Amino acid sequence: MHNNKLWNGNFLLLCFSNFFMFTSFYMLLPTLPVYLVEHLEGTERQVGLIIAFFTTAQIFARPLAGKWLDEIGRKKIFLYARIAFFVLMFLYLNIPGLLLFFLLRFIHGFSFGIATTASGTIAADIVPSELRAEGMGYYGAFVSLALVIGPSLGLWIVNSGNFNILFIFCCILGGISAFLGNLIKVDDHTQKKGGDQKRSLIEKLIEPKVILICIVSVMILSVYGGIVSFISLYAKELKMVEASGYFFTVYSLVLLVIRPITGKISDKYGAYFVIYPGMLLCIVGTVVLSQSNTLTIFLLSAFLISLGLGSIQPSLQALVIEAVPAERRGAATATYHMSVDLGIAGGAFVLGIIANYIGYSGMFLSSSLFVFVGLIFYGLYQFRQVKIRNERLHQDTKNSSTL
Numbered sequence: 001m002h003n004n005k006l007w008n009g010n011f012l013l014l015c016f017s018n019f020f021m022f023t024s025f026y027m028l029l030p031t032l033p034v035y036l037v038e039h040l041e042g043t044e045r046q047v048g049l050i051i052a053f054f055t056t057a058q059i060f061a062r063p064l065a066g067k068w069l070d071e072i073g074r075k076k077i078f079l080y081a082r083i084a085f086f087v088l089m090f091l092y093l094n095i096p097g098l099l100l101f102f103l104l105r106f107i108h109g110f111s112f113g114i115a116t117t118a119s120g121t122i123a124a125d126i127v128p129s130e131l132r133a134e135g136m137g138y139y140g141a142f143v144s145l146a147l148v149i150g151p152s153l154g155l156w157i158v159n160s161g162n163f164n165i166l167f168i169f170c171c172i173l174g175g176i177s178a179f180l181g182n183l184i185k186v187d188d189h190t191q192k193k194g195g196d197q198k199r200s201l202i203e204k205l206i207e208p209k210v211i212l213i214c215i216v217s218v219m220i221l222s223v224y225g226g227i228v229s230f231i232s233l234y235a236k237e238l239k240m241v242e243a244s245g246y247f248f249t250v251y252s253l254v255l256l257v258i259r260p261i262t263g264k265i266s267d268k269y270g271a272y273f274v275i276y277p278g279m280l281l282c283i284v285g286t287v288v289l290s291q292s293n294t295l296t297i298f299l300l301s302a303f304l305i306s307l308g309l310g311s312i313q314p315s316l317q318a319l320v321i322e323a324v325p326a327e328r329r330g331a332a333t334a335t336y337h338m339s340v341d342l343g344i345a346g347g348a349f350v351l352g353i354i355a356n357y358i359g360y361s362g363m364f365l366s367s368s369l370f371v372f373v374g375l376i377f378y379g380l381y382q383f384r385q386v387k388i389r390n391e392r393l394h395q396d397t398k399n400s401s402t403l
Contacts, residue, residue, distance in 0.1 A: 026150025066334025
């Protein structure tokens with residue numbers, strides 16, 4: 001559904017549908033570990049599996065979602081995944097044991113992976129091309145708002161009531177998300193029958209044109225993977241136990257504000273205008289984090305890292321969308337979201353190994369190297385784009401002189 005204005009009904013419905021689904025998701029992040037230990041008699045070692053099963057399922061779901069979105073249609077896949085997310089939330093009520101709990105986490109993660117890939121693809125379709133980075137920035141800001149509200153709301157409900165009330169509330173939010181999603185009107189940029197036959201199965205699932213951008217994304221998001229996994233332990237080591245909560249509050253609020261602003265700058269002056277400074281801010285932020293010895297410095301690092309990541313992500317997502325025709329946006333968006341998942345999970349795994357050898361301070365300092373590698377790959381991507389443009393210009397000039 002084409003509209004030259006960013007703030008049209010479809011965009012608002014999509015953003016609020018996403019907000020309610022992500023709020024439901026974020027409410028479970030700090031509360032499910034407690035549920036696992038206190039109600040399912042799990043161990044602290046099994047707590048990590050809550051995220052592991054969910055994230056693994058997302059990674060498996062992304063490429064399939066991209067293929068289905070391009071072949072079956074945006075609205076159908078989007079709505080089916082939203083309804084599945086809503087229905088699966090009911091199953092958390094009085095779940096009988098650990099095995100079924102982890103199976104549910106995997107299936108729920110699969111539905112979430114499809115739902116988020118679908119919403120990202122629809123966002124790419126309905127945001128005007130000239131406002132793409134700004135639009136993706138606002139789209140991401142609604143997710144950041146859910147991150148600000150969700151965890152605190154989830155903990156408040158658990159402390160005030162019980163887990164069944166939490167799960168029912170999450171169901172309600174999931175239902176609202178599906179209802180709003182059903183109201184969205186979107187054109188299905190499906191491929192013509194037989195139009196994709198020349199592609200291999202891998203090319204149908206993963207978009208080759210966006211691989212370089214996605215490598216940049218993996219490198220950048222590895223920093224966030226290290227933060228989300230180890231910041232609480234690092235704060236405890238620094239004898240600032242409550243600081244990790246403040247860290248995420250600062251981080252989320254900065255994301256909420258900066259994403260639309262840098263998106264607008266990216267649309268006006270070009271993606272490189274915000275990506276390069278964003279990467280430098282990430283490098284400085286991780287160095288500051290590694291040297292934190294007071295709460296002020298600790299929170300300053302949250303501000304700098306969030307400023308950097310918030311600048312980079314909408315522009316990278318806009319580059320992914322611009323790199324492919326409309327009928328391949330599903331595969332491209334899926335490939336990008338896979339890079340986010342792999343960056344967070346891979347970063348947590350690799351940085352965890354590094355932390356065992358050189359400690360948390362050294363680990364966060366070394367994470368700046370991941371950003372530096374991302375900087376190199378983005379430079380390679382930009383060099384390749386300039387070369388392609390020059391070749392096209394040369395070919396057009398040659399054709400004109402021949403005529």
